[in-house]
Amino acid sequence: MMAARVALCFLLRASADGPEVLLGRKKRGFGLGKIVGLGGHLEEGESAAEAAARELFEEAGVTLVEGAMRPAGTVDFRFPARPEWDMECSMFTCTRWTGEIAESEEIEPAWYPASALPLTDMWQDADHWLPVVLSGVASDFLVVMAEDNETVAKFSVKGAGQD
Numbered sequence: 001m002m003a004a005r006v007a008l009c010f011l012l013r014a015s016a017d018g019p020e021v022l023l024g025r026k027k028r029g030f031g032l033g034k035i036v037g038l039g040g041h042l043e044e045g046e047s048a049a050e051a052a053a054r055e056l057f058e059e060a061g062v063t064l065v066e067g068a069m070r071p072a073g074t075v076d077f078r079f080p081a082r083p084e085w086d087m088e089c090s091m092f093t094c095t096r097w098t099g100e101i102a103e104s105e106e107i108e109p110a111w112y113p114a115s116a117l118p119l120t121d122m123w124q125d126a127d128h129w130l131p132v133v134l135s136g137v138a139s140d141f142l143v144v145m146a147e148d149n150e151t152v153a154k155f156s157v158k159g160a161g162q163d
């Protein structure tokens, strides 16, 4: 089965205590209750960057400043026990946007220190790849979930990219 294509964008801002990242608690759909990156599925004819920008507007009410999105690598999420959940995820970071961050029906956004991510409330694979992404290193990751679709059976870095 072909993996669905999804895109995430991590908004970053500076604080006195170091960089912070915008994540959100999922209020419905896939990963309900978990804290996740903002984003979602690509629509027909959309690029990953276009999808990420659309989803950030739909989920948090912000408009990304054109040209301010930086490609931040990919994650190949595989669920061998549920192959229909497989996702090929393109990631971006962005430090410039307009509009006030607002809660939506899908997600409750909040800022977290990059050095103190809410890992216990995230997918269990996130601690393998999110700190790397936030450090500015663009890599291509492979995450294979175990039979329970929650624990990580295998994690690898396919190759280091350019940032």
Ligand SMILES: Nc1[nH]c(=O)nc2c1ncn2[C@H]1C[C@H](O)[C@@H](COP(=O)(O)OP(=O)(O)OP(=O)(O)O)O1
Binding pocket: 006, 007, 008, 028, 029, 030, 031, 036, 037, 038, 039, 040, 041, 077, 087, 089, 122, 123, 124, 125, 126, 143
């Ligand atoms: N193992 C995993 N770890 C993780 O941190 N994020 C994962 C993951 N597997 C999938 N994801 C993310 C990627 C993707 O952005 C998200 C699912 O996409 P969506 O939020 O768009 O799904 P939904 O079905 O809830 O939404 P709609 O497309 O709005 O119906 O889950």
